[in-house]
Amino acid sequence: MTAAATTAPPPAELSPRVGLAEGLRQTMTLAWRTIVQVRHNPWELGDFSIQPIMFVLLFTYVFGGAIAGSTGEYLTFALPGIIVMNMLFITMYVGTGLNIDLTKGVFDRLRSLPVARWAPMAGRILADQVKQAWSIFLLLAVGMILGFRIGTDVASLLAAVGLMLVFALAFSWVSVLVGVLAKDPEKVQLFGFTALFPVTFVSNVFAPTDTMPGWLQKFVEVNPVTILADASRALMLGDETTGTQWHVASATTPALQSLLWAAVIAAVFAPLSVWALRRRV
Amino acid sequence: MDHAIWADGLVKRFGETTALDGVNLGVRTGTVLGLLGPNGAGKTTAVRVLATLLRPDAGTASVGGYDIERQAHQVRQLVGLTGQYAAVDEMLTGAENLLLIGRLLGMPRPAAKQRARELLSDFDLTDAADRAAKTYSGGMRRRLDLAASLVGRPQMLFLDEPTTGLDPRARSELWSLIRRLVSGGVTVLLTTQYLEEADALADEIVVIDHGRVIATGTPDELKAKTGSQTLAVRPEDESHLPLVTAVVGELTKSTPELQGSRVTAPVTDPAVLPAVVRRLDDAGVLVTELTLRGASLNEVFLSLTGHPAEDGDGDEGPTEGSLT
Numbered sequence: 001m002t003a004a005a006t007t008a009p010p011p012a013e014l015s016p017r018v019g020l021a022e023g024l025r026q027t028m029t030l031a032w033r034t035i036v037q038v039r040h041n042p043w044e045l046g047d048f049s050i051q052p053i054m055f056v057l058l059f060t061y062v063f064g065g066a067i068a069g070s071t072g073e074y075l076t077f078a079l080p081g082i083i084v085m086n087m088l089f090i091t092m093y094v095g096t097g098l099n100i101d102l103t104k105g106v107f108d109r110l111r112s113l114p115v116a117r118w119a120p121m122a123g124r125i126l127a128d129q130v131k132q133a134w135s136i137f138l139l140l141a142v143g144m145i146l147g148f149r150i151g152t153d154v155a156s157l158l159a160a161v162g163l164m165l166v167f168a169l170a171f172s173w174v175s176v177l178v179g180v181l182a183k184d185p186e187k188v189q190l191f192g193f194t195a196l197f198p199v200t201f202v203s204n205v206f207a208p209t210d211t212m213p214g215w216l217q218k219f220v221e222v223n224p225v226t227i228l229a230d231a232s233r234a235l236m237l238g239d240e241t242t243g244t245q246w247h248v249a250s251a252t253t254p255a256l257q258s259l260l261w262a263a264v265i266a267a268v269f270a271p272l273s274v275w276a277l278r279r280r281v
Numbered sequence: 282m283d284h285a286i287w288a289d290g291l292v293k294r295f296g297e298t299t300a301l302d303g304v305n306l307g308v309r310t311g312t313v314l315g316l317l318g319p320n321g322a323g324k325t326t327a328v329r330v331l332a333t334l335l336r337p338d339a340g341t342a343s344v345g346g347y348d349i350e351r352q353a354h355q356v357r358q359l360v361g362l363t364g365q366y367a368a369v370d371e372m373l374t375g376a377e378n379l380l381l382i383g384r385l386l387g388m389p390r391p392a393a394k395q396r397a398r399e400l401l402s403d404f405d406l407t408d409a410a411d412r413a414a415k416t417y418s419g420g421m422r423r424r425l426d427l428a429a430s431l432v433g434r435p436q437m438l439f440l441d442e443p444t445t446g447l448d449p450r451a452r453s454e455l456w457s458l459i460r461r462l463v464s465g466g467v468t469v470l471l472t473t474q475y476l477e478e479a480d481a482l483a484d485e486i487v488v489i490d491h492g493r494v495i496a497t498g499t500p501d502e503l504k505a506k507t508g509s510q511t512l513a514v515r516p517e518d519e520s521h522l523p524l525v526t527a528v529v530g531e532l533t534k535s536t537p538e539l540q541g542s543r544v545t546a547p548v549t550d551p552a553v554l555p556a557v558v559r560r561l562d563d564a565g566v567l568v569t570e571l572t573l574r575g576a577s578l579n580e581v582f583l584s585l586t587g588h589p590a591e592d593g594d595g596d597e598g599p600t601e602g603s604l605t
Binding site for chain 1: 329332333334347352354355357358359360362364365366368369370371372373374377381382384385386387413429430
């Protein structure tokens, strides 16, 4: 050990707290870390790239004809919803990653460093947003290759993407809570899929609501997945759905309802998560 | 002499468990303090409190003159922490792990990369620099973990059981790394379950048990308190046990203990061992074991507390339970 081990002279004055700009820079660094992890962990990339594409192909070509009469039409109706569903599954990585940090002691190491207390969480959620954007882009690109067409304009498309990212941001807190409470990363995944499968499938993502029994419709109609899927369809397809069972007259109502859901989820789960995390560390 | 770390009456409870029950300790600048105790004694809790990861329920402590509660951010700028489990990001490479810490400490990217290279080379990890840490051996992970705590050139280093689970070679490598750091002027707080380790590295030892300090002193003072070494002899033929017991008893001037087919007795005179060998040889007694060893942690505990070190699990209450 040569120069590297020697101690630097004590700094004259240590700063008493982390500034906002510094905290944001630390958040960026921690987000970078989460993205770089994917490079060494190709199965994760597969999870949020190949798996959703498989879903699109499966539903379009296997079930599409039976549900909508034609695979092409079905793709148009299903893709916005599949993107929403995939978004929810991807948020589970926030909890899995956090749980790994907690169980491996990395979270303690980060807390022992002079970094903003909120930076580790913010970094994870920012990285999640990058993964979300990538996944949405990928699904839209694959959809377009298969014949999906945007019936509105770029502004509406961006609004749909923005709405999904806002919802993902809020829903990440559910994932954080699960990540903090679970004993190990596998349990986070298990819980995520067990809870998310019914919530995402019992919606109008894959089939129109009015084809379902009455008691189920009640749930489907209030399910935020349905509401967000409606908003996305309206924003991406516009008038193209006119006359179909998926038609939503205006994007305004479902978009506002989605934002309301996002606000409620964040208001409940963000404080719960922070409380659970304080208890655990 | 000034103290880099000072703790006064630290108390930490986890529900019903009192992990720290009024711990006082001081570490002089540039020295190594060994915090010695069995599992569950409160070592990890003490380190976590001093590293600002846990808030004490009572008592005060300062690190580098900064209060651990009111000036936690300053304390974090002074301290490098290496926990019980190598806390490295297994999905990143060794180089990326160190780069991450450097960037978080505010180093510009080129400087952080340069620092990572220096440390990887110092810790003999250059060849593994671009491999994911999950492919590292236990010893390599510990070295990377220690390197990660040194990125910011901390004045103080907290090492929580740095060698637990390492094989003897990796352990002695880590010891020499720690010695080199100390010769570079770093103040070290080291926890360990091994008397041998505290003896090898520490200038001063604080022995804790059930969250209380039960002894403080230099390794030599502590060993003087706990007395002698132990001689153990196991004859090949069990029928020789009475003879061996008699010889050992005569030469050590004590009443030897019989543990199975092994005779043990405390020894203070270095001439005893060769004398025992001569006498047994003369009598034609073959032995399968003949050892002289220093006091173990158990013996230290026995003589300090009157009870052996309990090997309780769930060290340090809920923290460990939930984090393992």
